[in-house]
Amino acid sequence: MRIVVDAMGSDNRPVPDVAGAVLAAREFGETIILVGDLARLEAELAKHDTTGISIEVKHAAAEIAMTDKPSQVVKGKLDSSIHVGLGLVRDGEADAFVTAGNTGAVLAVSMLRRVGLGRIPGVKRPGLGVVFPIKERPFLIDSGANADNKAEFLLQFAIMGSLYMERVHLVTKPRVGLISNGEEEGKGTELVKETGPLLQASGLNYVGNIEPKEFMFGAVDVAVTDGFSGNLIMKTSEAIAKYMSDTIREEIKANPITAVGGFLAKPAFGRVRRQLDPEEVGGAPLLGVNGVVIIGHGRSGALAIKHAVGQARVVVETGVVAAIERGIQ
């Protein structure tokens, strides 16, 4: 198997991207193709021991900043690592593309066959999925690819999310819920009310409307929502988790006895942090494009890149793209 790693993706590129690629090549025994500025990534690669592993490099001149507008990147930076990397997958020279780069740019380039990958036939809108870093590991789709949606798009997100959880996470008949502002029928936006009946008739294991608490506490395997709401759920979760950690830390330090308590309890906090660590669950799969694309967080370290490569490998092996092509008809 040949997996492309965008060497110019993460905030600290190319350091964690290259280190993660080396770790992945060693652990999984697959060929990794690093794409990026040749001089910089070869210099970085030279810092690692690459004996006995299969790593190739491929030049891509243009660099994409986190602040670059996706619409300008698409046709304005045809020689970026995103374009070159996705092109390798499109042309059958690689099996998957892993990046910690500008999500908007990856989405925009992925959608277009001419510059990137293009959609799977029949897919209206690709959706960005994410496995939530909480105990039950539920899958949320769309987590941010499409701000405005139609019911038909949400139905396809549900189908794609179910297939992903079935194949990649081995969940039998994944329970699908539709995110709403109440569980009762008749709650929700017009979009929610139109999507419910489509899901009901879909043949999926649809459990009905769910609220965020059902999503967090294990009531579903796949939660379907529009990309605006999905993004808010993700970002609110991150913000509240950070707020609570900060507040607990401050309050514990405010008094010598609670400070001693905090010191003794530290390993427990470490376990909580690891459990909630997005790096542990890999990157976000972009479902519905004509190839395997995994998007990691810009803050990804080497370990997160390695996990994302491992995830890409499972997505390739389990034939998710072909399953979506059959399932979406």
Add this chain to the structure above:
Amino acid sequence: MRIVVDAMGSDNRPVPDVAGAVLAAREFGETIILVGDLARLEAELAKHDTTGISIEVKHAAAEIAMTDKPSQVVKGKLDSSIHVGLGLVRDGEADAFVTAGNTGAVLAVSMLRRVGLGRIPGVKRPGLGVVFPIKERPFLIDSGANADNKAEFLLQFAIMGSLYMERVHLVTKPRVGLISNGEEEGKGTELVKETGPLLQASGLNYVGNIEPKEFMFGAVDVAVTDGFSGNLIMKTSEAIAKYMSDTIREEIKANPITAVGGFLAKPAFGRVRRQLDPEEVGGAPLLGVNGVVIIGHGRSGALAIKHAVGQARVVVETGVVAAIERGIQ
């Protein structure tokens, strides 16, 4: 001042509702009108010492369950405590209505002048505001009254939220942000893109698009969003806060040393819990209806009811309704 308290509102009605009313009457020295089933609330009231405080009772026969559909309640239970209580405010016999009852029912009855209160002239859609129980105490509007929205509604939420924070929380020139899935111009749904320019031209202290993290960490005083998104933000916050508390508790108990640490650090957790306690910030003001309405959580205890009455009193004193009537033209 005369403030109506819905005695049949909370999950444990009429116990906390009546107890909270008694506490409020004593602390604030205003007249409280308890509305509900006369026999039950008089029996409950008899358990309290009411010497020297001003409490009246008013009968309302019909009871509303949390599961009752708002649309059926509106015209189907004209003698509920919500109808009777709001009627007292509409008819000038009371200054405010406080309830921990079925939010959907309160919203629905409040909107209609014939059975409840009606809207302030010029207001398109009343919005449910909420002061977030985090350190900076930002205000979120709409937190759930309207699932589907127009830009014009969001503009009015911003105006009403600003006036509320200015008058009730004494914030000078409240900073207003528009919740989106990215801070850059051009991010967001069509609704967000249409609302931005209206806010820009509004004369409010508008700071632009914000993400949940800016909202949580003090970048604005008023965050404007549609009721579907606002509800998701609130419910995701609650769910994640509960998830983290549960996880920390479990992890601390998992080992004797961290358990000792957890015991010593307990007062700090208590402070965090109090800080994040929704009861401490009172209820949700329904802005845009023609009178003062404060909606508490169904789980409200006596203290939360008392806080909500205190809040209603400040809203009345500071003339928020009249200010909205002038501000919305």
